[in-house]
Amino acid sequence: MVLRKRAERRAAERAAEKLAEQRVKLFFASDGGSIDRPLVLESASLVEPRALAQPCPRCGGPLRLLSHDAVAKGASLLRAARTRCSLCASEWTSWFLVERRLPH
Numbered sequence: 001m002v003l004r005k006r007a008e009r010r011a012a013e014r015a016a017e018k019l020a021e022q023r024v025k026l027f028f029a030s031d032g033g034s035i036d037r038p039l040v041l042e043s044a045s046l047v048e049p050r051a052l053a054q055p056c057p058r059c060g061g062p063l064r065l066l067s068h069d070a071v072a073k074g075a076s077l078l079r080a081a082r083t084r085c086s087l088c089a090s091e092w093t094s095w096f097l098v099e100r101r102l103p104h
């Protein structure tokens, strides 16, 4: 009985780990997840709220901002928001490209 419960718990843990891996992969593959695929924003003031709006890809915990830097890439200036999860301490970087719309 005890052994069976332990096996069930291990299976649940493995399933949770697999799910977390998939969420992490999705984070890196989505817009803003890499320097080659920044999320386009209209204002630099949206960078931090956007970076903090999503939960930790690994555990779903709340993220805290570590730094917000401007990074040159070719002719464009990207924004990198580094965050750390308050629960599992994983660190993430969200990439943004600020494109101001020209007034008509």
Ligand SMILES: [Zn+2]
Binding pocket: 056, 057, 058, 059, 060, 061, 085, 086, 087, 088, 089, 090
């Ligand atoms: Zn976390």
